[in-house]
Amino acid sequence: MPGVLALLPEYAGLEDPVADIRAACLDAVGWLGTEVTVIAGPQGRRVADHLLRTTTRTAAHPSYLVVGNGSAKRVDTSPGYVDERAIPFDDDLGSRLRAGAFSGIDADLARELWADTEAIAQLDGVVPAGCACSVDYEGDPYGVRYWVARWEW
């Protein structure tokens, strides 16, 4: 799931600008087990901790919650404006997520494109290669590419 800071209660407005993303994240986090290992940077961890606190989970299986997202330089309304490499990068990242193929993500390019992929790359060796993925949400409503995806093995 993406580390969208607007998901945090300290940034809540009267209207929720990320209502659909929030719904998808809560649904996915609620699907995790009671024992969850969070893989995320500091901001992503705050988002993950909040969503974990907000959900009730009963499944027994050990789970991972990984926070990351694609580029924030996709279009001219993106926070980082436009880098023409962003959309191909995100297309490739989306394919990797679907295929469960996490090795070889270009970390330098990700940094340049304001993509948060460090935690995603750590799934290499955790998720079995070729593991089936279901994508609950995919979009870039504010010019940043988001996915909410689940792998089960």
Next chain:
Amino acid sequence: MNLKLGHRTFTDDLPLVMAIVNRTPDSFFDQGATYAEDKAWERVRLVVEEGADIVDIGGVRAGYGPHVDAAEEIDRVAAFVGRVRAAYPDLVISVDTWRAEVARAVLEQGADVINDAWGGHDPDLVAVAAEHDAAVICTHAGGLSPRTDPFRQEYDDVVAACIETTVGLAERAVAAGVDPRSVVIDPAHDFGKNTFHSLEVTRRIGEMVATGYPVLVSVSNKDFVGETLGLPAGERMHGTYAATAITAMAGARIHRVHQVRETRHLVDMAWSIAGRRPPLRAIRGLA
């Protein structure tokens, strides 16, 4: 504490805008512009569209003018309240009156709030409000009779006087059976006050907020703004906005105004700056 205004309840993180709707031929600001029913009706439609939470319907000019008896006042406002109630079921309807018999007539037509702008002049009014589970606005009019201007009136401490009077009236209302969530206090700028008094009340409105009662302020285009800036009634809106911003920042909860759209933006912004009201929708830097 939540604020209960008749059939509506409001949480304490949002300021409220009360739009003035005069069914009078001679009010100081609009000079009878909405005296005719169709004009008043259009005014209600407009202020609802502009974001008013409450309409405050009045049938008698606050200042000096031709006598209006209770029957005439009822004739001006009661049926109109019923018409507004039917068309706007969610809107809070307040009626500006000091008379218990007028209050009864308008509450029977569906009004939610009695704005007792002359500070408890009719002691029976609160009992009528209690009978109808209505809210009451308790004002400090400096002990003046309705429709009279102050003359050489002075106070040792005008804010202390406002608090003592309005809290006393509030306690009397609760003792009469008004829901404690339905009592609002109002220092009543200009009423029983010279311009220095109203400026001081504006500056120290936080002391009234600190009583714990929701505070209503009614500064819109009033004489203290005009005297402070040297402007006639039609040119006081910027001074009004300054006074409104100061009182909103200090926590005044209900703002009774002529200019609704501008005030809506102003008080929402002030409450958000003060950290009481979240922004409407925040995504900048948070995506």
